[in-house]
Amino acid sequence: MLHHARILLLIATVFVCVVPGFPQEPCPSLPSNPVPIPRCPDIDDIHQKIDLWRYGTCLRGANIWQKRVVADDQMGPGVVGPPYTEADIRRLSDWGANYVNISYPGIFAEKPNARGEYYEQQGVFDNLLRLINLCRNINLFVVVSFRTGPERSEYVFDRKEKPKYTGLWKNRKAQQAWANMWALTASRLRKKVNVVGYDLMVEPGLELEGNHRDTWNRMAEQMRVEIRREGAGNDQATPILIGPSGGSSVDSVDEPVPAADPRTVYTVHQYVPDEYAQPDTGQKPITYPGGIRQIVPDLQSLYGRITNFRTRQGNVPIAINEFGAVRFAARAECYINLQMELLEGLGSNYALWLWETSWPLSYDEFNFRFGPDPAHHTDVESSEMITAIKGAWARNRTDLSQAMERFNVP
Numbered sequence: 001m002l003h004h005a006r007i008l009l010l011i012a013t014v015f016v017c018v019v020p021g022f023p024q025e026p027c028p029s030l031p032s033n034p035v036p037i038p039r040c041p042d043i044d045d046i047h048q049k050i051d052l053w054r055y056g057t058c059l060r061g062a063n064i065w066q067k068r069v070v071a072d073d074q075m076g077p078g079v080v081g082p083p084y085t086e087a088d089i090r091r092l093s094d095w096g097a098n099y100v101n102i103s104y105p106g107i108f109a110e111k112p113n114a115r116g117e118y119y120e121q122q123g124v125f126d127n128l129l130r131l132i133n134l135c136r137n138i139n140l141f142v143v144v145s146f147r148t149g150p151e152r153s154e155y156v157f158d159r160k161e162k163p164k165y166t167g168l169w170k171n172r173k174a175q176q177a178w179a180n181m182w183a184l185t186a187s188r189l190r191k192k193v194n195v196v197g198y199d200l201m202v203e204p205g206l207e208l209e210g211n212h213r214d215t216w217n218r219m220a221e222q223m224r225v226e227i228r229r230e231g232a233g234n235d236q237a238t239p240i241l242i243g244p245s246g247g248s249s250v251d252s253v254d255e256p257v258p259a260a261d262p263r264t265v266y267t268v269h270q271y272v273p274d275e276y277a278q279p280d281t282g283q284k285p286i287t288y289p290g291g292i293r294q295i296v297p298d299l300q301s302l303y304g305r306i307t308n309f310r311t312r313q314g315n316v317p318i319a320i321n322e323f324g325a326v327r328f329a330a331r332a333e334c335y336i337n338l339q340m341e342l343l344e345g346l347g348s349n350y351a352l353w354l355w356e357t358s359w360p361l362s363y364d365e366f367n368f369r370f371g372p373d374p375a376h377h378t379d380v381e382s383s384e385m386i387t388a389i390k391g392a393w394a395r396n397r398t399d400l401s402q403a404m405e406r407f408n409v410p
Contacts, residue, residue, distance in 0.1 A: 027334035028296045030341055038347030043402050049196045050239050050263045052141070053317040056347045058398045059141055059196070060340075061099030062092060062355035063322060064131075067147070067154045068105050068124070070162065074362065079123035080105060082359040084131065090138050092355050096393030098400065099141045101321045101351035102131055103202055106149030108181040110165050118150040118177035120184065129188075136194040139400045143241060143321060143351075144189065145199035149181055150174040156207040166207045175219050183226035186233030193404035198227065199241040199321065203269060206247035213255050216245035220258035228261070236263075237407070241319060243267040248322075250302050253309035260316050268306055269322040270339065273298070277325040277335070283365065283374035287330045295335055303342040310346075318346065324353035326365040328374040333384035340392040352389065 040058035041051055052058045066080045075081030092100065107125040108118045128144065135142045148154055151174040153165035168174050182200065189195050200223050204216045220242050227233035227240060240263060246252030248269045257266060271277040279286050288295055310318045323339055325332040336352070343350045356367040364370055364377060368389065371380035380386070 028293050053265045059099035059349035060393050061097035062352045063101045063103050065103045080127045082357045084357045093138045098396040101143045103145045106146040141196050142194050143197035145202050147202040150177040169212050179222040179226040182223045183232035186227040186235040190235035197239045197241045203247040205245035213245040217258045239263045239265050241265045241267050265317040265319050267319050267321050285328050285330045318348050320350045322353050327368045333388045337388035
């Protein structure tokens with residue numbers, strides 16, 4: 001009976017959407033802004049990687065996501081999965097993106113060896129290098145964002161994942177291992193011209209209760225110093241992206257953040273309201289709290305706080321390298337498009353969550369290529385959200401093949 005009831009509800013929903021007399025309310029618009037939208041510098045004014053982040057939106061794209069493969073998780077045959085093919089990445093470029101945020105496991109093991117050392121896992125690095133080179137061949141800029149590493153596992157993001165490692169925050173040796181891991185990574189990637197950012201940790205402190213801000217601020221400084229230090233990372237050119245403790249949420253920008261150097265970019269992840277953008281209620285369409293017209297004032301308030309944070313930090317660049325909503329959230333195209341408009345006004349680079357692989361997965365909540373129907377699990381020809389995303393990415397003008405010839409990479 002429950003199955004039949006769901007079918008009837010779906011039929012009724014579709015009927016309301018298509019029968020004359022029940023038109024969808026148009027997406028609300030932002031009020032006109034007399035302040036000019038900052039524009040990405042012309043190619044002649046881009047001389048180093050940080051120039052892509054300082055003023056105007058230069059990079060628009062999406063996240064890809066991988067994790068360490070464990071037994072029976074159906075993530076592919078390699079040490080890291082799910083696998084992304086050249087066709088997967090090329091299609092992202094064909095849609096108009098010029099930027100990939102690689103949300104990726106750190107290259108050091110999550111647990112130490114018999115000698116107590118957090119050691120490099122060569123296969124994890126080799127796969128990362130393959131993705132970076134693939135993106136370069138397809139003319140895509142890259143940011144490397146480490147999700148996991150010593151004493152921090154994918155369990156932080158999904159409590160169904162194993163192993164359950166969350167002990168980083170009280171383990172000084174593991175914290176130093178993160179700094180060493182970034183030093184080794186930077187030493188190997190610093191001459192990769194399409195790598196235009198190192199995001200030190202995806203959503204630091206997400207797994208914690210209570211305030212561990214001071215611990216993260218100290219750790220981030222350790223990592224930054226090791227990336228820049230001669231004899232360690234020795235990378236003075238690549239921007240370092242840092243999210244505040246508290247999961248890099250908008251709320252986290254109200255607290256003291258890690259120190260910046262002249263090539264630092266702060267990051268925020270924006271899914272507020274969480275019960276709408278990433279609900280825990282399964283694949284059920286969620287209406288926006290307060291109705292569709294409430295989206296504009298809510299987002300204006302959120303992005304106003306981000307603007308104020310940037311001002312307090314001395315106009316250090318800000319990037320939103322994760323934002324999005326489940327594809328079946330009601331009128332998600334309005335929510336996504338309004339955020340992209342606000343990001344353009346902020347002059348920030350941004351990466352949507354998520355550009356999915358073609359590898360068959362048992363979940364697809366954020367795969368906007370499948371359309372808004374949660375029961376549909378193959379690509380649709382078009383949708384309101386797809387139209388909004390392609391429209392935003394069509395603004396990209398910064399071309400890797402031109403820019404990389406201008407970067408001064410020592």
